[in-house]
Amino acid sequence: MGEVILTMKGIDKSFPGVHALDHVDLEVRRGEVHALMGENGAGKSTLMKVLTGIYTKDSGTITYEGKEVEFHNPKEAQEAGIVIVHQELNMMNHLTVAQNIFIGREFMKGILIDDAKMNEEARKLFRQLGIDIDPAEKMGNLTVGKQQMCEIAKAISHEAKVIIFDEPSAALTEAEIEELFKIIRDLRDKQLGIVYISHRMDEIKVITDRVTVMRDGGYVGTLITADCTKSDIINMMVGRVIYEEPKTHSMVAPDAPVVLKVEHLNAGKMVKDVSFELHKGEILGFSGLMGAGRTETARAVFGADRKESGDIYVNGKKVEINSPEDAVKCGIGYLSEDRKRYGIVVGKSVAENSTMASLLDFVSGLFIDKKKEVEVTQKYIDRLKTKTPGVDQLVVNLSGGNQQKVVIAKWLVKNCDILIFDEPTRGIDVGAKSEIYHLMNELAAEGKSIIMISSEMPEILRMSDRIVVMCEGRKTAEIDIAEATQEKIMHAATLR
């Protein structure tokens, strides 16, 4: 760790109805990776947006390289050498990767844009970072993980002195995270100051030097990572101890009926001859590397994508599912991994989002029964402990993790018997995560059946009764939780 490069002191920021930051301090040194931790809605992203000029602070001071500064827009911050990789992906899907990376600072040949040079530079950048992406590919055609890597490459390509990573790993596979860590270590050795926001405890221990913890918009404290344990950090974050019991055996009754049976499903390039069964009250984990075809399988079952062949049986009866509407009629709900694109309508309120899938239940006569809508929404806000000033708050103003809870609420309101959770705890803090785990267990105990797609190995092992492993569009293994180990799953996930 070198000298201090950035100090934020007494930062205060309020939104209508929310005191998002209450005198928060943060100090970053050259050559350190500084973790910023806190529950969903603690104010981490807001603090970083204040720093980079996206929001204006109400009070407090920012000192950067020895001088007091105030950035009025992201460009000023960038020019001073502070760049941020945002939590929510901000991509222009119609443009190529290279065009996205160099937006705002295109290479020019006279008055014309030099796309060839941009591709060349992007290719160089990727090679240097060890990432395999074609710069001329359209951004919209990449997986979420790859898009995230592009966003990271974009940040690095600036002549930055401070880089902020706001939950960069949420959409990445284990292998991609390894790559990311290599990149971050490189940057640290080049004496950059790095702020790293993540909810994954293991990562914090591996990659960071110091941790600053926030709670409810306030500053709790800063620790040296090596000197503290995971539970110290969690304690500071939530002010209580969280205990997680891993699953050792299946909780499903041996004679539980099959509620969903999928046979020889083929869809596109990513789903090849996939068959599986889901029992009543079961949590079926879908494991595999990113791009293994798990999401595609789920989408095909849900009718969101067209399938070429394959049969689906719900409660023993063969059903035709050709659209999400059909699926919902069969009692299937699907929680998308990409909530921004498919999960929520950001410009609408918490209540409107929560009841979106089941609006017909809230209609009395010709009109929507607002009172009932508010009541039910409030019930799920309480049950999921969603942090929002009220049911009328626009979802766009919620923190990332709380947006996820709204999506979950939507399908709980719908009361589906079969729930497909695609990366349900992406971007969710430890406290909320354990709440969601509890909730899933409760749902299963109530007799609902859950398919849980997850890229986090600990999550798979903790939650699943049975595990399906996929690799390159095929099912490569089906393992009972009693026999499951990390090694077995990894082996099946990399079978060719």
Added chain:
Amino acid sequence: MENFKNKPLIKKLGFNRIILCGVLILMYFVFSLFSGRMLGSGDIKNALNMADYLGFLALGVTFVIATGGIDFSIGPVMVCAGLIAGRLLVTFGWPLWIALIMCVVVGCLFGVLNGILVAYMGLPSFISSMASMMLAKGVGSVFTHVQNSNWPASGEANSWYKYFVTYNGIPTGLIFLLVVAVLCTIILNKTKIGRYILCIGSNREAVRLSGVDTRKWEALAYIICGTLAGIGAITYVGVITQVQPGLGDEFNNNAIASCVMGGTSMAGGVASIGGTFIGVLIISLLRVGIQAMGFRPDYQYIITGIIVALAVFADIRSSARKK
């Protein structure tokens, strides 16, 4: 078929642009067949005349649609420019070349107005362009005291402005339009202006977070659009000679239809100048062809409507299949 689509040359030209060209040629023969005569040079000339001014409008509005916005004022703005410049020329005796420049200036000013309303004041483009559409009609009528602006007829003094449309039987208008279209392609695909316009249409927030002043570039799209409507006014008066106040709305629909048919997405982010150009030719030929078949022009609306819907549907299908 897939192989064919993936050939580099085909990819570069754009598969659906090639299809559109096919449709254009097919239409010509269908009209020739059903009207009982080959469409002759007279019909073609009519079609090209219409394509001239419609073309400038459509090129302009392509930029606006690329940002995800819309401009309903282009037609009336073009007419308004023709009215004002015509009165300056005929009644106030301004030199012809200044009158022509005034056409462009009037168009540009309306573009600036739209740009400010949408980009800087945050009005929805739908609303603001409705407002400036009425403004354009009103200003044109007031300035001319609700009289026609009668530009000099061919053969009279000061009629060289007609050379922008035809010169000795050469369709100079088409060449003029083609040159501007090439310029527009370069601007849209090769310069910062076009890049940012497309980016804004694709994901405005991402552009803003990258430190780009989105307002400036969005406003620029409207200014380009207005200016092209002004240039369109030059060819419009060249074709029509007597400009009537209060007109112009139907040009909007035709221009926007040409764009959309050519593959420009109303949601923004995707635009094709080449597509717009062919779209304009198709719509103009449609107009003339239907008249040649002896139908009243009203039928043109019905058929245009159907063709636009089909073209957009085909486009959506082909891009959905790519996924």
